[in-house]
Amino acid sequence: MAGSQEHPHDGAAGASEGALRMTPAVIAPGHTFESVTDKISGIVLTKRTPIGWFFGFAIAFAFLMLMNLTIGKLLLTGIGIWGNNVPVGWAFDIINFVWWIGIGHAGTLISAILLLFRQQWRTSINRFAEAMTLFAVACAAMFPLLHTGRPWLAAYWLLPYPNTMGLWPQFRSPLIWDVFAVTTYFTVSLLFWFTGLVPDMATLRDRAQSRAGRVIFGVLSLGWRGSARHWHRYEMAYLLLAGISTPLVLSVHSVVSFDFAVSVLPGWHSTIFPPYFVAGAIYSGFAMVMTLAIPLRKFYGLEDFITMRHIHNMTKIMLVTGMIVAYGYANEAFFAWYSANPYEGYMMSNRMTGPYGTLYWSLIAINAAMIQLFWFRRVRNNIGLLFVLSLLVNVGMWLERFIIIVTSLHRDFLPSSWDMYAPTRWDFAMFTGTIGLFLSLFFLFIRFLPAIAIFEMRTIVPQAKLQPEHHG
Amino acid sequence: MPQIFHHSTNTLAKVSIVGGLLLASGLIGLIMIFGRSSYVTRAHEFIEQPLQFSHAHHVGDDGIDCRYCHTSVETSSFAGIPPTKTCMNCHSQLWVTSPILEPVRASFRDDRSLRWIRVHDLPDFVYFNHSIHVKKGMGCETCHGRVDEMPLMLQENSLQMNWCLACHRSPEQFVRPRSEIFTMGYRPPVPQAVLGPQLVQEYGIQSLTTCSTCHR
Numbered sequence: 001m002a003g004s005q006e007h008p009h010d011g012a013a014g015a016s017e018g019a020l021r022m023t024p025a026v027i028a029p030g031h032t033f034e035s036v037t038d039k040i041s042g043i044v045l046t047k048r049t050p051i052g053w054f055f056g057f058a059i060a061f062a063f064l065m066l067m068n069l070t071i072g073k074l075l076l077t078g079i080g081i082w083g084n085n086v087p088v089g090w091a092f093d094i095i096n097f098v099w100w101i102g103i104g105h106a107g108t109l110i111s112a113i114l115l116l117f118r119q120q121w122r123t124s125i126n127r128f129a130e131a132m133t134l135f136a137v138a139c140a141a142m143f144p145l146l147h148t149g150r151p152w153l154a155a156y157w158l159l160p161y162p163n164t165m166g167l168w169p170q171f172r173s174p175l176i177w178d179v180f181a182v183t184t185y186f187t188v189s190l191l192f193w194f195t196g197l198v199p200d201m202a203t204l205r206d207r208a209q210s211r212a213g214r215v216i217f218g219v220l221s222l223g224w225r226g227s228a229r230h231w232h233r234y235e236m237a238y239l240l241l242a243g244i245s246t247p248l249v250l251s252v253h254s255v256v257s258f259d260f261a262v263s264v265l266p267g268w269h270s271t272i273f274p275p276y277f278v279a280g281a282i283y284s285g286f287a288m289v290m291t292l293a294i295p296l297r298k299f300y301g302l303e304d305f306i307t308m309r310h311i312h313n314m315t316k317i318m319l320v321t322g323m324i325v326a327y328g329y330a331n332e333a334f335f336a337w338y339s340a341n342p343y344e345g346y347m348m349s350n351r352m353t354g355p356y357g358t359l360y361w362s363l364i365a366i367n368a369a370m371i372q373l374f375w376f377r378r379v380r381n382n383i384g385l386l387f388v389l390s391l392l393v394n395v396g397m398w399l400e401r402f403i404i405i406v407t408s409l410h411r412d413f414l415p416s417s418w419d420m421y422a423p424t425r426w427d428f429a430m431f432t433g434t435i436g437l438f439l440s441l442f443f444l445f446i447r448f449l450p451a452i453a454i455f456e457m458r459t460i461v462p463q464a465k466l467q468p469e470h471h472g
Numbered sequence: 473m474p475q476i477f478h479h480s481t482n483t484l485a486k487v488s489i490v491g492g493l494l495l496a497s498g499l500i501g502l503i504m505i506f507g508r509s510s511y512v513t514r515a516h517e518f519i520e521q522p523l524q525f526s527h528a529h530h531v532g533d534d535g536i537d538c539r540y541c542h543t544s545v546e547t548s549s550f551a552g553i554p555p556t557k558t559c560m561n562c563h564s565q566l567w568v569t570s571p572i573l574e575p576v577r578a579s580f581r582d583d584r585s586l587r588w589i590r591v592h593d594l595p596d597f598v599y600f601n602h603s604i605h606v607k608k609g610m611g612c613e614t615c616h617g618r619v620d621e622m623p624l625m626l627q628e629n630s631l632q633m634n635w636c637l638a639c640h641r642s643p644e645q646f647v648r649p650r651s652e653i654f655t656m657g658y659r660p661p662v663p664q665a666v667l668g669p670q671l672v673q674e675y676g677i678q679s680l681t682t683c684s685t686c687h688r
Binding site: 161166223 | 641
């Protein structure tokens with residue numbers, strides 16, 4: 001995993017990490033069951049909300065209101081307020097959908113696959129990564145619903161049910177596969193997240209000072225008493241849900257990639273799309289986890305729980321998946337040449353040197369060149385730099401979707417139908433609005449629910465190792 | 473620590489799992505039933521007309537052919553609503569003093585049309601043409617029901633899209649010989665399963681289910 005230098009980390013973060021370790025621990029030394037529980041539940045049960053929380057929430061909420069305004073405008077006017085035009089019939093609505101769905105994937109990977117592989121370092125980041133998944137899927141779902149222009153009719157456009165028109169969705173279309181993939185993903189993710197929350201809800205119920213807190217957390221904890229039978233069932237349910245979630249990490253974004261790969265458009269019609277999309281999803285998802293984890297651990301003083309070990313491991317996963325994505329770019333370019341197909345060839349040269357060339361090279365600069373910085377331990381230890389890099393990765397992955405969608409559509413087979421695409425301010429309002437929705441939900445989440453799994457953290461403190469019958 | 477919830481909450485929680493599912497599926501079911509009910513489709517609903525014209529009397533008792541009044545049904549998209557003059561063909565001789573027919577006579581005198589209320593009202597986004605249906609062997613009765621038994625005109629069918637599609641998807645179940653189009657109470661002389669496919673073949677009936685057949 002890591003190098004074997006026998007010296008403490010350089011950089012400011014090294015000091016709190018417990019010196020003279022080869023790799024930082026998944027939890028800082030000196031913690032007990034009680035200190036872990038106090039720390040995490042204290043964030044929720046405190047009577048004094050930090051002023052910074054209000055500040056951050058206010059900004060996020062303002063953008064959420066911008067989203068509502070945009071949706072209002074959209075419903076009154078129609079999707080003509082967006083920049084979509086005839087060759088580019090799909091633009092921000094699908095770019096942002098794919099971007100958000102992709103971000104969700106890290107949460108599922110952390111909670112399901114890392115659980116099955118018994119990776120202990122998942123423990124402190126899984127809860128908020130799963131929340132991130134849910135919120136990202138909610139943001140993603142906005143776009144396909146609203147791009148219909150009349151979302152109240154979306155029920156029969158998207159869902160197969162015996163309606164009075166005798167109509168069914170087109171089952172041969174990947175768009176309807178998308179509906180199934182995404183709704184399954186959201187349902188399973190929600191169940192997984194909630195199941196994991198139940199024991200912690202009971203902890204909060206027992207510690208809550210107010211009557212309202214006791215009742216609300218009491219209802220949400222579903223009568224959890226922590227008996228051996230409860231734990232046995234919990235573990236079984238959690239494992240089963242992890243098993244169900246695991247294939248979803250691969251399948252959901254594969255299906256999303258079919259939206260493109262199943263068409264016959266140069267730049268879309270490619271067998272590399274499913275693995276390349278899945279890798280890109282995990283890559284962007286970990287970048288988002290990092291973007292959220294770094295401020296979270298700083299402002300709430302959670303450096304003991306979200307340690308440099310977590311940061312390092314996430315960086316390494318981003319490096320691996322980022323390289324797979326970069327391999328995908330190389331493959332696209334190679335096959336454009338190797339196929340000797342003039343349309344494929346033109347698509348690639350248009351991407352590189354056409355009107356959107358700057359964006360293409362920006363994405364190569366980020367997703368292929370910049371991530372090579374993650375090889376260096378100095379970079380992996382520099383929290384401030386990592387925060388900036390993780391934001392840039394999110395930008396890079398957004399640019400990737402923009403390039404794939406817009407450059408493939410705007411110049412297709414017939415030069416007479418070529419046109420340029422430019423987003424309008426409503427496009428940007430909708431996009432930043434969903435970021436507002438995402439962050440608003442996240443702020444509410446860290447204020448009202450335990451952002452780190454308390455009982456799972458208790459299993460990794462040294463105290464837990466002393467008992468022969470520890471769970472985990 | 474004192475109990476937060478009463479002991480019965482355990483049962484309530486378990487019941488709520490089943491109850492929630494039942495409630496959700498019940499609500500969805502209700503919405504579906506409501507959407508198909510005659511409250512929404514207005515089928516089987518007598519509509520108050522300016523004059524209580526009885527198809528049961530004119531068609532059933534008197535045996536007047538549909539085309540005597542609905543003259544353009546074979547040549548036009550619209551079957552045609554008869555002008556008052558058509559009524560007066562007979563009613564200038566019959567029941568000339570009947571008070572119930574006073575609106576007809578008034579309409580004739582003042583040269584003002586009777587304002588009939590449309591019973592079969594398709595949405596404006598649907599293209600429908602009577603003449604082609606008549607030409608291809610669709611009986612009046614198939615869509616309009618036993619008009620000869622209706623004292624006041626009512627809508628026999630839902631006119632919902634799946635009702636249209638039921639025939640458009642398998643016209644052989646409903647087609648009849650051209651000679652029987654205007655017959656009320658038609659019974660196929662040979663089983664429909666034999667006759668239907670023959671007529672479909674003979675009349676060159678296509679199963680038209682593309683969107684633009686009706687939504688032009």
